[in-house]
Amino acid sequence: MQIWVDADACPVAIKEILYRAADRVEAPLTLVANQALRVPPSRWIRTVQVARGFDVADNVILSRMAPGDLVVTSDIPLASEVIAAGGEVISPRGERFTPENIEQRLAQRNFLDQLRGSGEITGGPPPLGAAERQAFANALDRLLTRRAPAR
Numbered sequence: 001m002q003i004w005v006d007a008d009a010c011p012v013a014i015k016e017i018l019y020r021a022a023d024r025v026e027a028p029l030t031l032v033a034n035q036a037l038r039v040p041p042s043r044w045i046r047t048v049q050v051a052r053g054f055d056v057a058d059n060v061i062l063s064r065m066a067p068g069d070l071v072v073t074s075d076i077p078l079a080s081e082v083i084a085a086g087g088e089v090i091s092p093r094g095e096r097f098t099p100e101n102i103e104q105r106l107a108q109r110n111f112l113d114q115l116r117g118s119g120e121i122t123g124g125p126p127p128l129g130a131a132e133r134q135a136f137a138n139a140l141d142r143l144l145t146r147r148a149p150a151r
Helices: 012-025 056-064 076-084 102-117 130-147
Strands: 003-006 029-033 045-049 070-072 088-090
Touching (some): 012 045, 088 130
Parallel strands (some): 003 029, 029 045
16 A cells, blocks of 8 residues: 655644655655655655645646545545545545545535635644644544555
């Protein structure tokens, strides 16, 4: 299983969890961003820098991922497309997106987008705290453990 990260908005603490996990389970990890990223030296970790632009990183992830790959993103439309392509998705807050919950999450995202567009809601999600980092680490561990080949 390849791990793909929509890295432009991914918190540093989550990237660090991913670096450790990739090395621990020897899973290829690719961070896709529109800026250069500094990552620790590892044979399992690489970056792909893409041009700036709407959905450029998303399109690269979608074109390169394979069914069964894991994508880390908080982008709900990207998550929906990954699921349709047979991938697994978790958010940096540890929420697992599935075929059973993605339509509801898309509807909620679109509703909130309309409210923001009308000036009703400002600001984003609360800062990432210890509970969210732990939820992400737990969700990642469950997915990696389930997918680990027998040795």
